[in-house]
Amino acid sequence: RILWIICVTDALEKLFPWATVDQWEQCERYMPQVQACADWIAQEHLLLENGASLCYKAGYYLFSRALYAQAEPLYQRALHIREQSVGPEHPDVASPLNGLANLYKDQGKYTEAEPLYQRALHILEQSVGPEHPQMAHPLNNVAILYFEQGRYAEAEPLYQRALRIWEQGLGPEHPQAAHPLNNLANLYKDQGKYAEAEPLYQRALRIWEQNLGSEHLQVAYPLNGLAALRSEQGRYAEAEPLYQRALRIWEQGLGPEHPQVTHPLNGLATLYSKQGRYAEAELFYRRALY
Numbered sequence: 001r002i003l004w005i006i007c008v009t010d011a012l013e014k015l016f017p018w019a020t021v022d023q024w025e026q027c028e029r030y031m032p033q034v035q036a037c038a039d040w041i042a043q044e045h046l047l048l049e050n051g052a053s054l055c056y057k058a059g060y061y062l063f064s065r066a067l068y069a070q071a072e073p074l075y076q077r078a079l080h081i082r083e084q085s086v087g088p089e090h091p092d093v094a095s096p097l098n099g100l101a102n103l104y105k106d107q108g109k110y111t112e113a114e115p116l117y118q119r120a121l122h123i124l125e126q127s128v129g130p131e132h133p134q135m136a137h138p139l140n141n142v143a144i145l146y147f148e149q150g151r152y153a154e155a156e157p158l159y160q161r162a163l164r165i166w167e168q169g170l171g172p173e174h175p176q177a178a179h180p181l182n183n184l185a186n187l188y189k190d191q192g193k194y195a196e197a198e199p200l201y202q203r204a205l206r207i208w209e210q211n212l213g214s215e216h217l218q219v220a221y222p223l224n225g226l227a228a229l230r231s232e233q234g235r236y237a238e239a240e241p242l243y244q245r246a247l248r249i250w251e252q253g254l255g256p257e258h259p260q261v262t263h264p265l266n267g268l269a270t271l272y273s274k275q276g277r278y279a280e281a282e283l284f285y286r287r288a289l290y
C-alpha cells in the first residue's frame with residue numbers, strides 16, 4: 001500500500017503543473033487524485049518530498065482560484081512534511097510558509113499572516129543572505145500586508161528593499177521588478193502623492209506589457225492603479241478606459257466571478273457616481289458586492 005502511495009504521488013507530482021491560468025483546467029482535472037494522495041499521506045504519516053511539492057502546487061492552484069478553504073489544508077500538509085523531513089529552519093520550508101501567509105493575508109487574517117511571513121524572511125536571510133533575489137518575494141508580501149493595514153511607514157522601506165534586490169539581481173527591466181514598483185505606486189496614491197505614484201505605475205505597466213504581453217493578468221494591476229489615480233484627480237475621461245481594460249483582462253483571464261474583478265468594478269462604480277451617472281454606478285456596485 002505504501003509503495004503504491006509513493007508511486008502515485010511521484011507520478012502526480014510530475015504531472016501537476018504550476019498554476020498559470022492556461023493550466024487551470026488541467027489542474028482541476030487532477031484535483032480528486034491530489035486530494036486522495038494528500039489523505040493517504042496524512043493517514044500513513046509519510047514524509048515524502050514529492051508529496052510536499054504536490055500539496056504546495058495544488059494549494060497554490062486553489063489559492064489562485066480564491067478557493068481558500070480548500071487550499072489551506074494542502075499548504076499546511078506541505079509545511080508539515082517539510083518541517084518534519086528537512087527541519088524547521090531549512091530554506092525549503094519558506095515556500096509553504098509564504099503561501100500560507102498569502103492565503104491568510106488575502107482573507108484579511110493579518111495577525112495569522114504576519115508571523116508566517118516573518119519566519120519565512122528569517123529562514124531565507126539565514127540561508128541565502130539578505131540580498132539574494134529569493135528575499136524579495138517575502139519582503140514584498142510583508143509590505144503588502146502592512147500597506148493593507150495602513151502601516152505605510154513600515155511598508156515603504158520593504159517595497160524599496162524588494163525593488164533594489166530585484167533590480168540588482170535580475171535587472172531593472174525584469175518582470176519581477178514591476179511588482180514593488182506597482183505596489184509603491186499604490187502606497188503613494190493612497191497617501192495623495194500622485195506625482196510620485198504615476199511614473200511608477202507607468203514603468204510597471206511598460207515592463208509587464210513588453211515582457212508578458214498587453215493582455216497578461218499582471219498588466220491589469222497598474223492599469224487599475226492608474227485608473228484609480230486619475231479618478232481621484234478628477235480625470236474621469238482618462239480613468240474610465242483604463243478601468244474597462246483592467247476589467248476585461250481579469251474577467252477573461254480569471255473569470256467574471258473572481259474576487260480580483262471587484263477592484264475595477266468598484267472603481268468604475270465610484271467613477272460613475274462622481275459623475276452623477278447613478279444608474280450605471282448602482283449596477284457596478286451591485287455586481288462587485290455579489
